[in-house]
Each structure stands twice: as structure tokens, then as C-alpha cells.
Amino acid sequence: MKEIETFLEDKKVRPTAMRVLIYKYMAEKEIAVALADIENAFTKADRTTLYRTLKTFEENGIVHQIDDGTGITKYALCDKGCNCEIEQDLHLHFHCLNCNETVCLTKHKIPHINLPEGYLAEDVNLVVKGICEKCSGQ
Amino acid sequence: MKEIETFLEDKKVRPTAMRVLIYKYMAEKEIAVALADIENAFTKADRTTLYRTLKTFEENGIVHQIDDGTGITKYALCDKGCNCEIEQDLHLHFHCLNCNETVCLTKHKIPHINLPEGYLAEDVNLVVKGICEKCSGQ
DNA sequence: CCAATAAATGCACTTCCATTGCACTTTTTA
DNA sequence: TAAAAAGTGCAATGGAAGTGCATTTATTGG
Ligand SMILES: [Mn+2]
Ligand SMILES: [Mn+2]
Ligand SMILES: [Zn+2]
Ligand SMILES: [Zn+2]
Numbered sequence: 074m075k076e077i078e079t080f081l082e083d084k085k086v087r088p089t090a091m092r093v094l095i096y097k098y099m100a101e102k103e104i105a106v107a108l109a110d111i112e113n114a115f116t117k118a119d120r121t122t123l124y125r126t127l128k129t130f131e132e133n134g135i136v137h138q139i140d141d142g143t144g145i146t147k148y149a150l151c152d153k154g155c156n157c158e159i160e161q162d163l164h165l166h167f168h169c170l171n172c173n174e175t176v177c178l179t180k181h182k183i184p185h186i187n188l189p190e191g192y193l194a195e196d197v198n199l200v201v202k203g204i205c206e207k208c209s210g211q
Numbered sequence: 212m213k214e215i216e217t218f219l220e221d222k223k224v225r226p227t228a229m230r231v232l233i234y235k236y237m238a239e240k241e242i243a244v245a246l247a248d249i250e251n252a253f254t255k256a257d258r259t260t261l262y263r264t265l266k267t268f269e270e271n272g273i274v275h276q277i278d279d280g281t282g283i284t285k286y287a288l289c290d291k292g293c294n295c296e297i298e299q300d301l302h303l304h305f306h307c308l309n310c311n312e313t314v315c316l317t318k319h320k321i322p323h324i325n326l327p328e329g330y331l332a333e334d335v336n337l338v339v340k341g342i343c344e345k346c347s348g349q
Numbered sequence: 350c351c352a353a354t355a356a357a358t359g360c361a362c363t364t365c366c367a368t369t370g371c372a373c374t375t376t377t378t379a
Numbered sequence: 380t381a382a383a384a385a386g387t388g389c390a391a392t393g394g395a396a397g398t399g400c401a402t403t404t405a406t407t408g409g
Binding site: 225227229230256257258259260263264282 | 356357358359360367
């Protein structure tokens with residue numbers, strides 16, 4: 074708990090009660106979370122607060138946003154030392170069509186992509202959809 | 212014009228006036244189009260018709276849907292012989308952050324992605340964002 | 350060609366999620 | 380301790396996808 078506070082402070086984010094709780098919640102989950110997930114977990118808090126908390130987290134490199142193609146934005150904590158930069162921290166995301174969960178495969182960096190002459194890459198998003206480990210083992 | 216009609220018939224899609232026009236419109240564009248783009252081009256037609264036309268086209272392998280991360284669904288004609296199948300026709304898409312246009316890079320197939328044990332891939336989406344050829348050459 | 354049937358189209362409405370304006374509360378600063 | 384800044388809550392907005400149903404248009408069989 075105390076570590077979370079100092080961590081947030083290091084990231085230039087004031088550790089309010091809500092923020093610490095949200096961080097804790099995300100740290101305990103191994104999967105990416107949607108705003109609605111957090112909303113259900115913290116029924117006392119307003120959605121706007123959660124929304125803005127995630128935005129603040131993102132702006133300060135605490136979480137990264139995930140577009141897994143479902144149309145619902147997901148969020149996950151960034152790895153230690155991650156600065157969400159291209160050719161460096163970009164990992165792929167996996168979305169399970171069975172359990173509907175999305176995970177960061179942080180060990181799987183996105184391969185270098187060759188582009189035609191004149192194209193400049195600034196960001197890459199790679200999402201694999203299929204059946205996750207949990208679901209395929211049933 | 213006549214070729215479009217027979218093409219659509221080959222794809223088991225009745226070549227109505229609207230459908231032929233929409234196909235023609237997309238064929239003349241080298242970039243992916245949003246529903247709103249077609250809507251602006253054919254102000255006489257209702258959005259639902261356009262929406263359902265694209266859906267019909269997609270179901271019959273005439274167009275493929277593109278999720279370029281903008282939150283707005285784009286559509287583009289499929290290549291001849293494309294059947295939108297994994298490990299075969301999956302190409303990458305490029306979204307320009309300057310001109311906001313999205314293009315199919317059909318020559319650039321998505322590389323094979325290694326997944327952890329237990330994961331089964333069924334679909335892959337790879338979107339590169341950056342500056343397109345047109346915009347970088349200015 | 351005509352009636353019956355099927356397909357396509359148009360209009361209105363709904364849903365879902367992201368986002369914002371503004372007032373209020375809590376914390377920080379001087 | 381008063382003023383300022385930051386955080387929070389409520390209500391409303393906006394954009395885009397999707398659907399139900401009535402109407403129009405095309406197809407088919409007699
Ligand atoms: Mn991730
Ligand atoms: Mn494409
Ligand atoms: Zn699963
Ligand atoms: Zn461009």
C-alpha cells in the first residue's frame with residue numbers, strides 16, 4: 074500500500090485514496106481491464122473519476138491503453154521501465170474469443186515491420202485473436 | 212459498369228443501382244473508406260442502406276472491414292482472389308496521423324507470430340500508425 | 350402481363366461507450 | 380488560515396453502430 078503511494082509519487086501522480094485502490098486493483102489482475110470492470114469493482118466511485126484516473130495514469134506512463142478490437146478500451150499496467158516507445162516496448166496483445174479476456178504478452182515484442190518507401194512508423198498495434206491458454210486447456 | 216454488375220453477380224450479390232455505385236466509388240479510391248465517407252458521396256441514399264450494403268459486401272467477400280484504431284470502421288475492396296483467411300491474405304494496414312487516411316498494404320503480409328504454449332490464433336490485426344508516403348514527401 | 354413473393358431501401362429509434370461542462374469537495378500552498 | 384489548485388461527482392452530450400418496421404422495388408410463377 075505504502076509502496077504504491079511512493080510509486081505514484083515517483084510518477085508525478087498524487088496518490089489519492091481512489092488512485093491507490095485502482096492501481097492495486099489493476100496490479101492484482103493479470104488481464105487488461107475495461108473501465109466498466111473498475112466501475113463494477115468500485116461501485117462507490119463515479120465513472121468519470123475512474124475514467125480520469127486512467128487518463129492521468131496513462132499520461133504519466135503508469136498504464137497503457139489497449140485497443141483489442143472489441144470496441145471497448147482496455148487498460149493494463151506498464152512494465153517496470155516501460156516507456157511505451159516504438160521499437161522498444163511495443164508488445165502484442167491477445168484477445169480470447171472464448172472468455173473475452175485480453176492479455177498483454179509483454180515478452181512478445183512486435184517484430185520490425187518493413188514499410189514501403191516514404192512511410193514513417195510512429196506506432197504499431199498488433200492484436201491476435203483466438204483461444205487463450207486457459208480456454209484451450211479445457 | 213457492366214463489369215461491376217457481373218462481378219457482383221459472381222459474388223452472389225444482386226447488382227442494384229446503389230450497390231454498383233458504391234462498388235464503383237470504392238474501386239476508384241485507393242484508400243479505405245468510412246461509412247461517413249460514402250454517406251457524403253451519396254447524400255441521396257440512407258445511411259442504413261449504405262451500412263447494409265457494406266455488410267452484404269463483407270459477407271460475400273467483396274470488401275473487408277478495417278479496424279485502424281481510430282474507432283471508426285473502415286472498408287476496402289478485397290484483392291482478386293482474396294478470401295480474407297488467416298495465414299494467407301492477412302495484410303497490414305497503415306493509418307496516417309497527418310492526413311488521417313488509412314491504406315491497405317496488401318503486399319505486406321502479417322509475419323507469423325509466435326505465441327506462448329496453449330494459445331491458438333484465429334485472427335491477427337496489425338496496424339501501423341505514422342506518416343504516409345504522400346505526407347512525408349512534403 | 351399480373352398477382353404473389355422476396356429482396357432492398359428508408360425512417361425512426363435505440364444502445365453503447367467515450368467525453369465534457371460545471372458545481373462541489375478536498376488538498377495544497379503561501 | 381485564506382486563497383488557489385487539484386480531485387471528484389453529477390448530468391448531459393456526442394459519435395458511431397445496430398435494429399424494427401413500414402414502404403418500395405425487383406423477381407418469379409402462372
Ligand atoms: Mn499491453
Ligand atoms: Mn486491407
Ligand atoms: Zn480465454
Ligand atoms: Zn498522410
